[in-house]
Amino acid sequence: MQRVEQYAIEMLNITKRFPGIIANDHITLQLKKGEIHALLGENGAGKSTLMSVLFGLYQPEEGEIRKDGQQVQINNPNDANDLGIGMVHQHFKLVECFSVLDNIILGVETTKGGFLKKDEARKKVAALSEKYGLLVDPDALVEDITVGMQQRTEILKMLYRNNQILIFDEPTAVLTPQETKELISIMKNLAAEGKSILFITHKLAEIMQAADRCSVLRKGKYIETVDIKDSTPGKLSAMMVGRDVNFTVDKKRCRPQAVVLDVKGMTVASKRRKDNAVNNVSFQVRRGEIVCIAGIDGNGQTELVYGLSGLEPLKEGTITMNGADITHMPIRKRLISGMSHIPEDRHKHGLVLDYSLEDNIVLQRYFEPQFTNKMGFLRRKEIRKYANRLIEQYDVRSGQGAVTKTRSMSGGNQQKAVIAREIDKNPKLLIAVQPTRGLDVGAIEYIHKQLVAERDAGKGILLVSLELDEVMDVSDRILVMYEGEIVGEFEPDKVTAEELGLYMSGSKRKEKGVDE
Amino acid sequence: MNKGSKKVNFLRNSGFQTVTASLICIVLGLLVGYVVLLIINPKGAAEAIAAILKNYLYYPSPTAVMKYLGTTLVKASALLMCSLSVLFAYKAGLFNIGAAGQYVVGAGAALYFGLKLHMPWYVCIVAAAAAAAVTGGISGALKAYFNVNEVISCIMLNWISLYCVNMLLTRAKEQSAPYTRPLSSVNKGALIPTFGLDKIFANNGFVTIGVPLAIMTAFAVWVVLEKTKFGFELKATGMNKHAAQYCGMRYRRNIILTMMTAGSLAGLGAGIFYLSGIEQWMVQQTSVPAMGFNGIAAAFLGGLNPIGTVFSSYFIQHITSGGSYVDKTIYCAQISDLISAFIIYCCGLVLFFKIRLNRWLDDKERHAAKTQKGGGA
Numbered sequence: 056m057q058r059v060e061q062y063a064i065e066m067l068n069i070t071k072r073f074p075g076i077i078a079n080d081h082i083t084l085q086l087k088k089g090e091i092h093a094l095l096g097e098n099g100a101g102k103s104t105l106m107s108v109l110f111g112l113y114q115p116e117e118g119e120i121r122k123d124g125q126q127v128q129i130n131n132p133n134d135a136n137d138l139g140i141g142m143v144h145q146h147f148k149l150v151e152c153f154s155v156l157d158n159i160i161l162g163v164e165t166t167k168g169g170f171l172k173k174d175e176a177r178k179k180v181a182a183l184s185e186k187y188g189l190l191v192d193p194d195a196l197v198e199d200i201t202v203g204m205q206q207r208t209e210i211l212k213m214l215y216r217n218n219q220i221l222i223f224d225e226p227t228a229v230l231t232p233q234e235t236k237e238l239i240s241i242m243k244n245l246a247a248e249g250k251s252i253l254f255i256t257h258k259l260a261e262i263m264q265a266a267d268r269c270s271v272l273r274k275g276k277y278i279e280t281v282d283i284k285d286s287t288p289g290k291l292s293a294m295m296v297g298r299d300v301n302f303t304v305d306k307k308r309c310r311p312q313a314v315v316l317d318v319k320g321m322t323v324a325s326k327r328r329k330d331n332a333v334n335n336v337s338f339q340v341r342r343g344e345i346v347c348i349a350g351i352d353g354n355g356q357t358e359l360v361y362g363l364s365g366l367e368p369l370k371e372g373t374i375t376m377n378g379a380d381i382t383h384m385p386i387r388k389r390l391i392s393g394m395s396h397i398p399e400d401r402h403k404h405g406l407v408l409d410y411s412l413e414d415n416i417v418l419q420r421y422f423e424p425q426f427t428n429k430m431g432f433l434r435r436k437e438i439r440k441y442a443n444r445l446i447e448q449y450d451v452r453s454g455q456g457a458v459t460k461t462r463s464m465s466g467g468n469q470q471k472a473v474i475a476r477e478i479d480k481n482p483k484l485l486i487a488v489q490p491t492r493g494l495d496v497g498a499i500e501y502i503h504k505q506l507v508a509e510r511d512a513g514k515g516i517l518l519v520s521l522e523l524d525e526v527m528d529v530s531d532r533i534l535v536m537y538e539g540e541i542v543g544e545f546e547p548d549k550v551t552a553e554e555l556g557l558y559m560s561g562s563k564r565k566e567k568g569v570d571e
Numbered sequence: 572m573n574k575g576s577k578k579v580n581f582l583r584n585s586g587f588q589t590v591t592a593s594l595i596c597i598v599l600g601l602l603v604g605y606v607v608l609l610i611i612n613p614k615g616a617a618e619a620i621a622a623i624l625k626n627y628l629y630y631p632s633p634t635a636v637m638k639y640l641g642t643t644l645v646k647a648s649a650l651l652m653c654s655l656s657v658l659f660a661y662k663a664g665l666f667n668i669g670a671a672g673q674y675v676v677g678a679g680a681a682l683y684f685g686l687k688l689h690m691p692w693y694v695c696i697v698a699a700a701a702a703a704a705v706t707g708g709i710s711g712a713l714k715a716y717f718n719v720n721e722v723i724s725c726i727m728l729n730w731i732s733l734y735c736v737n738m739l740l741t742r743a744k745e746q747s748a749p750y751t752r753p754l755s756s757v758n759k760g761a762l763i764p765t766f767g768l769d770k771i772f773a774n775n776g777f778v779t780i781g782v783p784l785a786i787m788t789a790f791a792v793w794v795v796l797e798k799t800k801f802g803f804e805l806k807a808t809g810m811n812k813h814a815a816q817y818c819g820m821r822y823r824r825n826i827i828l829t830m831m832t833a834g835s836l837a838g839l840g841a842g843i844f845y846l847s848g849i850e851q852w853m854v855q856q857t858s859v860p861a862m863g864f865n866g867i868a869a870a871f872l873g874g875l876n877p878i879g880t881v882f883s884s885y886f887i888q889h890i891t892s893g894g895s896y897v898d899k900t901i902y903c904a905q906i907s908d909l910i911s912a913f914i915i916y917c918c919g920l921v922l923f924f925k926i927r928l929n930r931w932l933d934d935k936e937r938h939a940a941k942t943q944k945g946g947g948a
Contacts, residue, residue, distance in 0.1 A: 366816065387819025396817070404817040409810045418807070418818050427800045435798075 062124070063088045063251035064109075064140070064220050069118035071104055076454055078104040079115065082277040084253075084270050086220065091242055091252045093262040093283075095295050096272035097467070097495035102255050105272070106222065110135045110142065141213030142222040147205050149197045155208050156180060156193035159215050176215075183214045187244050203234040210241065221245065222253045227261055239265045257295070257495045259288040271295050296497040306507045309531040311341035315484050315515035316363075321372035323358040325539075331370065332358035334539040340484065340515040345506060347518045347530030351559050355539035356519045357399060360488050363517075364396045365389050366404075377483055390419060395482035397473055397490050399519070405473040406461050413442035413457040416476050449475035467498045474502060478509060485509055488519040503529050523552045537561045589874030592924035593883065596872060600914030607913065608902070615901035623910055626893035634773045639892075641772030645847055647888035648785035649674075652840025653866030654873065654880045655792050660721075660833040661875060662796050664809020667830065669710055669725025670837040671863025672732035673703040677838025678845050678860075679736030682852055685754050685761030686743035692763045692846055699842030700835040706732060707834020711827035721830065729859050741854045750851040763846045781843035786881055788839070793877035805829050837863060865891070868915040871922065890914055 064086045071079040079101045086092050096102045107113045109120065111129035119126050122138050129135050149158050160176045180193055189207045197205060206226060213221050223242070227235045242265055246252055254266055262269055263283060271278040271294040278294050317339050325332035333355045340346045348356055361367035363374060365386040373382045381389050390396075398404035406415050417426055417438050426434050426441070442457040451471045453459035461469060474490065487506060491499040506529060510516050520526050526533055527547050535543040535558040542564035545555065557563045601620060608616035622629060627639030653670045660667035667673075680702035684695040706728060713719035743751050754761050763779035772778045796802040808815040808825035815822040840862070845852065869887050873879030891911045 364817070385819065386816065390819050398817060403811075403813045405814065407807050407811045407814045410807065414803070414807075418814070421803055422800060431800045432798050433800055433803060 061087055063122070065121040065124075066105065066109060067119050067121065069105065069108055069115045069120075071101075071108055071113055071115045073454075077275050079108065080275045080277075081118070082272065082275075084277075085280070086251050086253055087268070088251050089246055089249050090267040091246050091254055091265055093266035093269040094253060094255045094272070095257060095259075095262060095269055095291060097257065097295060097497050100272040100295075101275040102272060103224075106142070106224065106255070109140065109222075136216065136218075139217065139219040140222065141216060141218030141220070142224060143206065143209040143213070143226055145225040147209055149205060149208060151198040152196060154194050154196055155191050155200070155204075155211075158197055158208055159193075159212050161212075163216060180211060180215060183211055187214065187241060187248075189214075189241060203237070206234075206238070207241075219249075220251050220253070222255070224255045225257075226254070227256065227258060235261065259291050259496075262291065263288060273297055292496050295495070304503045304507060304528045306529075307511070309344045309510065311344040311531075312513065313342055314339050315342050315377055316340040316517065317375040318363070319373050319375075321359070321362055321374065322370040323355075323362045323367055324370050325358065330539075332539055333362060335372070336536075336539070336541055337372075338534055338541060338544075340517050342483070342513050342515050343510055344531045345510050345516040345518055345529055346532045346534065347520055347526050348534050348536055349520060349523070349526040349555060349559060350536035352521050354536045354559075356488070356536055358539075359536070360396070360399065360486060360519060363486060364394070390480075393483035395419075395477040395480050395485045397477050397485070397487040399488040399492075401466075401469055401473050406469060408460075408462040410461055411457065412446070412451070412453055412459045412461055412464070412472060413438055415461050415472055416442045416445055416457075419476055419480060445472075445475045445479055448479075451475060467494050470494060470498070470502075474505060478505060482514060484515045484517070486517045486519075489521060490518070491520075491522070491525060499525075523555060526555070527552060535559055537564070586874075586876075588925050588928055589876065589879060589921065592921045592928065593872050593874060593879070595924050596917045596920050597886065597914065599920070600917030603917060604910040604913045608906070608910065611906070612901055615898050619897045619902060619906070619910070622896040622898070623890050623893040626889050626896065629896050637771070638773040638775045641769075641775035641778040642849070643888055643892045644772075644782050644885075645777050645779075645844065645849055646892065647885045648782045649840040649844035649862055650865055650869055650888050651785045651789060651881060651884035652843065653837050653863050654869035654884050655789055655866075655877060656833045656836035656840070656863075657866045657870040658873075658875055658877060658880060659792055659796070659836060660829055661870065662802075662809070663805040663825075663829040665711075665714070665721050665826070665829055665833070667707070667710075667725060667833045667837075668722050668867065669707060669728055669830075669863075670833070670866045671859045671861075672725065672729035673706045673834040673837035674841045674863045675729070675732045675736050675859060676706045676834075677703040677841030678852060679732075679739050680838070681842040681845050682743060682751055682754075683739055685846065686740075686752060686757050689758050689761075691760045695761050695846055696763070696839065696842040699846075700838045703838020703841070704831040704835035707830040707832075707837070708827055711830025714830070715823035715826040729863075733856070733859050736852075737854045737856065740852050744854050749853055749855040751854065753851060754846070754848050761846060762848050763843065777847045777849040779843070779847045781847055785840070785843060788836070789877045789881050792836070796877070805832075837866070865915060872915075874921055874925075887911075887915055 062085045066082065066084045069079050069082045070077070082101065082105055084094065084105065094102055104113065108115050109129065111131040111134050120129060121127065127138060129138070150161065153161070156173065156177060159180055160173070165172045165175055177193060183189065184191055189211055191204055191207050191211065192200070197208065226238060239261065242252055242254065254262070256262060266283050268280055268282055269286070269291060270280040271291065273295060319337050321333055321336045322331050323333040336359065338346070348359065350356055358367060362369050365384065369382060373380060375381065376389070377393060379392065381392070402408060407418065420426060421433065421438070426438055428434060439457055445451070446457060449471050452468050453464045461472070464472070470490070477485065490502050490506070494502070506516055506518065518530060530547055533545040533547055533550070533555065534541050535545070535555060537559060538561065542561070543558045544565070605616055605620050608619050627636050627643060630636050630639065653674055656670040656673065657667050677699035681695045681699035684690045684698040690698070710721050710724040710728060713724045714721045740751050745752050763781050765776060765779050768778045768780065768782065769776045796806065804815070804820050805825050805828065808820060808822045809829065812822045812826070815825065844850070865887055869880055869884040872887065873881070873883035894908060894911050897906055
């Protein structure tokens with residue numbers, strides 16, 4: 056068994072159990088020196104748990120961790136740091152009101168007699184940033200710089216600490232396509248310098264571009280490690296989901312019927328700025344069609360939906376749903392008269408996280424006679440029955456079923472619960488705002504299918520999405536929003552993603568196509 | 572699965588955990604109190620702790636025991652109402668530190684209606700609850716419309732309430748003393764009827780139907796919070812007002828209603844207490860009665876369960892009353908309050924112990940899983 060140690064870090068047969076669930080079931084992950092190794096898996100597959108084990112946040116029940124062939128004990132994150140393991144978290148761990156340089160040296164400051172000696176640090180950071188092409192302004196405050204630069208700061212933080220094993224947790228989720236390209240070339244540079252990189256993601260295209268090998272987890276189990284050069288995206292996703300995944304959405308041509316939503320001259324004031332977030336917007340949604348609002352984040356989509364759902368008052372304009380004026384209708388009445396709303400932020404609006412799953416499932420209908428009797432008492436038995444039906448029908452997975460605290464569920468299953476609740480209300484108009492945000496391939500496919508099924512059942516669907524792929528795949532009609540206005544209307548088969556991009560970034564606009 | 576899991580499930584049971592944690596807190600509080608007594612004067616420490624724990628059992632005659640048990644119960648029922656007030660708001664996501672002020676307003680309204688307006692007891696009680704509900708509602712409205720932190724507005728209202736009530740009740744005070752005139756001489760009809768309860772407690776006329784009423788209220792609070800649409804909405808609003816708004820609940824109204832309900836509970840407690848005739852209001856008092864603040868401790872010691880607070884309120888009142896039996900020749904007069912304060916302070920640690928217990932169980936489970944697997948391999 057004597058051979059040259061080729062692995063920088065090895066996690067062998069790691070098992071970690073939580074009450075009611077085995078998060079990691081004998082998982083093995085071997086990271087070679089100088090490779091980019093992708094870790095692929097759906098939400099809840101056990102990726103985060105495995106990383107927490109590596110950082111000593113959890114102790115595994117079984118298995119061992121080896122560094123350079125030597126067994127090591129990692130009891131807390133400090134141990135991991137000492138072993139040269141660094142991580143860029145999905146949500147950056149930076150002090151917003153500190154400068155880039157301060158953030159990089161935080162925790163490993165060089166001092167003399169209690170005073171900071173920043174000059175040396177500055178030189179070292181400058182050298183590192185030049186060597187790897189990590190462009191940052193060391194004196195800028197973190198709160199003022201772009202997300203891409205914040206990420207580079209995080210990478211410099213790891214390099215400054217001379218970490219040899221670099222972990223990237225979903226690093227591209229927050230980046231633009233250009234920034235993603237840059238990041239991948241930086242990762243390749245680092246690997247060429249001998250650093251070992253673990254790249255956690257569920258975006259297959261990026262794995263194909265960046266990684267040398269890929270390990271796949273599914274439902275807490277280790278599936279396989281494959282060489283990327285011998286693999287295809289289709290194979291990888293089949294391993295991840297356990298079946299073949301359909302990348303394009305199957306759907307028949309849409310047959311729009313009567314108008315279900317008619318918005319005229321809608322104007323919504325902005326909370327942050329003085330001008331309007333939504334400015335004189337008019338459009339219609341018909342039954343049996345999926346209308347998609349495309350655009351870059353922050354161009355008034357959120358406020359548009361707030362106006363439609365009644366969370367924010369309109370400054371001007373009218374909203375008509377099924378022929379009835381709902382402009383000033385209270386939220387509850389809108390919901391009863393046939394509107395369903397899958398909110399953008401499921402934690403803020405969609406769920407009461409400390410309620411049980413069943414309570415969240417009836418959150419929109421608990422007041423109906425079938426769930427509340429005339430005396431104002433809840434019919435708990437009926438609620439349980441209804442919740443169990445939806446949990447089964449929509450395959451919502453949780454530790455303890457209907458009584459599970461919603462907070463403890465995975466993001467994908469939380470979203471499924473919201474979608475089950477909103478669709479099962481049998482709405483006439485379904486407003487879905489980024490319904491697949493942060494979800495994996497399997498869940499996205501499922502949700503797209505549900506949306507198309509609802510459309511085919513004769514419902515009007517307004518989809519707000521930031522993902523161009525989703526916009527192109529799912530919608531029957533595309534409205535592009537830019538700075539609070541609709542700047543173009545398209546049919547998905549008559550426009551390219553690049554063309555849409557031009558409208559989304561404001562470089563082009565159509566005066567026609569916006570009905571007055 | 573295996574045999575051990577049943578035991579673990581029992582240990583995981585939230586009710587069991589609460590009771591255990593509460594008992595640990597009580598023992599810890601007594602220990603700390605004992606150590607303090609030892610430091611001050613080791614001679615009488617053991618007797619002093621015994622006296623606090625014995626309370627009315629100090630009396631040799633069964634008649635006296637029953638009589639003072641009655642008195643403790645009357646005070647405990649007022650405390651129970653205050654802790655229910657804190658609990659109700661807490662379950663709906665608000666921290667009602669204003670129970671003390673609402674209690675004061677309730678006392679003011681009850682006594683004013685009884686002494687000045689010569690109303691019967693049931694009107695006085697309703698007035699107490701209503702006035703306190705308005706007080707709570709002010710904090711609720713400030714929170715709902717202007718996002719003013721309820722803790723701040725409650726604390727300020729506590730003092731405003733105290734001085735307003737002092738002013739109001741000065742009109743109903745005795746000529747030569749700073750106390751309100753006794754209800755028994757001014758308006759007997761304002762005294763809550765006893766329905767024979769006084770007979771059980773050795774003719775202690777202060778034991779009224781207020782005592783069972785308070786216990787029934789605890790049950791009612793539980794039902795409202797757990798079983799009704801009203802409770803469902805208030806809790807949802809408290810836990811996530813954005814979600815409440817999203818699904819069409821009137822979240823502003825719900826915040827106000829929560830504080831009004833909490834206020835009315837505290838006010839009801841004051842009504843039950845002062846309309847029993849057990850105490851007169853001292854119109855020159857410069858500190859808010861401790862009842863409302865002890866309610867916070869009682870709510871936590873009771874594991875934030877309405878039925879649990881019945882027992883925790885009784886216990887806290889028991890040691891508070893017991894404090895007066897400490898030998899004043901050895902210790903100064905304040906010692907009884909000090910020791911009860913230590914015990915009440917430790918009562919706040921219930922949640923801490925619950926978390927520790929769960930962690931310990933996690934460790935054990937992990938260990939068990941390890942050995943089980945190891946044996947099998």
